[in-house]
Amino acid sequence: DIQMTQSPSSVSASVGDRITITCRASQEISSWLAWYQQKPGKAPKLLIYTASTLQSGVPSRFSGSGSGTEFTLTITNLQPDDFATYFCQQANTFPWTFGQGTKVE
Amino acid sequence: EEQLLESGGGLVQPGGSLRLSCAASGLIFSNYAMNWVRQAPGKGLEWVSVISGSGDNTYYADSVKGRFTISRDNSKNMLYLQMNSLRAEDTAVYYCAILPRRTGDCYWGQGTLVTVFS
Numbered sequence: 001d002i003q004m005t006q007s008p009s010s011v012s013a014s015v016g017d018r019i020t021i022t023c024r025a026s027q028e029i030s031s032w033l034a035w036y037q038q039k040p041g042k043a044p045k046l047l048i049y050t051a052s053t054l055q056s057g058v059p060s061r062f063s064g065s066g067s068g069t070e071f072t073l074t075i076t077n078l079q080p081d082d083f084a085t086y087f088c089q090q091a092n093t094f095p096w097t098f099g100q101g102t103k104v105e
Numbered sequence: 106e107e108q109l110l111e112s113g114g115g116l117v118q119p120g121g122s123l124r125l126s127c128a129a130s131g132l133i134f135s136n137y138a139m140n141w142v143r144q145a146p147g148k149g150l151e152w153v154s155v156i157s158g159s160g161d162n163t164y165y166a167d168s169v170k171g172r173f174t175i176s177r178d179n180s181k182n183m184l185y186l187q188m189n190s191l192r193a194e195d196t197a198v199y200y201c202a203i204l205p206r207r208t209g210d211c212y213w214g215q216g217t218l219v220t221v222f223s
Contacts (some may be wrong), residue, residue: 001167034205036150044150045211049205056209087150091206094164096140098150 002026002090006099013078013104021073021102024090028068032092035064035073039084047086048073069093078104107131107212109201114217117132120132121191121221127201127214135159140204141175141186143197144216153199154186169195191221 003026014020023033031051036044046055048064051071061076075082088099127139127200141153150157154165154175164174166215182199205211 013213032206034211035190037121038150044209046205046207046209049209049211050207051211055205055211063110089204091204094155095136095166096152096204099154101149 001095004088004090004097004099004101006088008102009100010105015078017021017078018069018074018076018105021086021094023071023099025069025090029090029092031060031067031085032090033071034089036047036087036089036090037084038087044087107134109212109214111199111201111214111217112192114199114219116188116220116222117191119192119221119223122189123191123219125186125217129182129184135179137203139177139184142202144199145197195219196221
């Protein structure tokens with residue numbers, strides 16, 4: 001199975017900050033990576049798919065990059081609504097797998 | 106509006122069985138592979154299983170292989186997860202979901218809680 005390792009597991013930030021979350025795959029996954037935002041008690045919300053494609057309706061302060069085994073999610077000008085947990089997920093090979101999550105607090 | 110609505114969660118003893126259902130509306134159900142994803146209390150997301158649009162192909166996480174069975178009824182726009190031999194570690198909120206790959210088609214239900222306790 002492909003292991004997805006996210007770092008950091010948590011990040012302390014302030015409104016207006018720029019933060020970067022990294023996701024590493026244990027093997028090559030091309031660009032088959034998605035990023036989600038999740039708030040307590042809610043289902044995840046898709047932010048980015050195919051590593052860098054911004055989902056419709058998602059603010060442009062979110063961006064994704066990378067291919068192969070290393071990927072990043074960047075949030076610029078952090079807003080109050082962005083304090084949440086973020087997950088990456090590989091869609092290259094079954095079983096699909098998620099990273100362990102990064103809490104932005 | 107696209108909607109996925111899970112049902113069937115509840116309390117069950119170890120070794121017991123439960124069948125989850127997911128009703129889809131507002132989309133062409135048979136066009137989409139359907140997934141089950143779970144989240145244990147306070148933990149991360151775990152992909153559980155997927156079934157192709159036609160129902161011909163299925164895949165499972167190793168943690169549930171041989172115990173869980175995914176199925177669908179395209180005539181009723183319904184997705185199912187039959188869970189047998191349940192364990193304490195299966196306790197989680199179970200989501201049905203359409204997950205993105207080439208396109209941004211992505212929909213999640215609100216989740217249904219399964220609690221396995223003795």
